[in-house]
Amino acid sequence: MPSSVPNKRIRKSPAARRAEIVAAAASVALTEGLECITLRRVADELGVRPGLISHYFPAADDLVAEAYGAAVGSELDELLPADRCGATPTRHLARFFARASGEAYDDISRLWLNARHLSRYRPALRERVGVQENAWRDRLEALIRDGVDAGEFRTGDPLVTAVQILVVLDGLGMLVNGADGGEDLPVVRRLPIATAERELGLPVGTLDAVPAPVRADAPGGRSPSGRTG
Amino acid sequence: MPSSVPNKRIRKSPAARRAEIVAAAASVALTEGLECITLRRVADELGVRPGLISHYFPAADDLVAEAYGAAVGSELDELLPADRCGATPTRHLARFFARASGEAYDDISRLWLNARHLSRYRPALRERVGVQENAWRDRLEALIRDGVDAGEFRTGDPLVTAVQILVVLDGLGMLVNGADGGEDLPVVRRLPIATAERELGLPVGTLDAVPAPVRADAPGGRSPSGRTG
């Protein structure tokens, strides 16, 4: 039964193979951690030999940085899409917090924590972390700026407010590997939302998850609950 | 010249040797990171053979946890001493932020980041991190509670306020390995102090570092700047 050990070589285009390798490494990074990205581990994932990974990434550190960038970058696109088609900044920010506070986000928190520590030793990763930090900050700042322009938010400095929100999120993310699995206090869990509402001059509760999400991905409709100023 | 390789054995009492090992490991943890605590590295530090470290710590993970606990525990004693002899809570809190915002604190930030990530893989360390988290939170909460009792602070829930401050400190600590060596914005660097002043009902600037510290360790005198609500 050769299905378990198919010696048959499958030859792919360099671009496809490289993308495959990065995707597999990103998956390992999200589920097991960046230090589990080894030539052998990724090769096993793809059913190839370790030497092949070395061929595409002569320095293993570069694969680690690339995998981190892929995982965190795609999460950012889902969390804070570059083009917000029609929906109000307030609703987008609420969606952001809904996702960033759920348990599904724990893997991302772990990855940030992982990367920020590991970048102490790996220059390539450190550089990538800097790039992603800027990307996340810029994306959130743009959202806040739009909200200010639309009259929904009120803040003196959108950049500082964005950083402030991200700092609180990071601070809570630090606890993701804790014994109790995070904080049990709901007031602590709500800290990022509370910070945003305070700094943006929003009434308490504005950014909480809506109980009944409007018909999934309705493209054009204006949110009925949008409250301006 | 036997000074470079002194084969002479030096036999010490188990308690003394064990303390020596933990101290050396803690030093490595602070300067190089917890994953650099290896049997060989610690043995070299002390001029002994790796087997000796194994003898005192049959499981290396236990040494890592112990070293972390020693480093972070002693830092806590210096940062928030259990017995605050005479000085006001306000002054103590200002001292806390003065130290916790300086560059000298970077090693501690790195260690927290390091431990919180590594505790993902090492149960013994995870438990120790939980213990230290509680200790730090309790110590800060006690300080805040004293301040409230003395009429210096105003907050609904000292525990929540303590957690809030620590979360912001942790969030900034996440950036300690960053490319630029932290945030350049002074408003961001002041975030923990601003959070504390806001949550404790203190005038802006109350918790900033005093330019001229009162004569070092004057024991009894009441602070002349103590303001009671």
Added chain:
DNA sequence: GATGCTATTGAGTGTGCGACCAATAAGCAA
């Protein structure tokens, strides 16, 4: 000064890692 306890050594085991390289075969082009 002799004796016994045990702290300490030295040597060795097995594992997993990144990196290197000649040999091989897959798949495209002629």
Added chain:
DNA sequence: TTGCTTATTGGTCGCACACTCAATAGCATC
């Protein structure tokens, strides 16, 4: 079909790690 390019393999090397254990020697006690 034939030939060529190169993606892929298989094997190997050196290194660092935790852990084990019998042998050794420091030191307190008598």
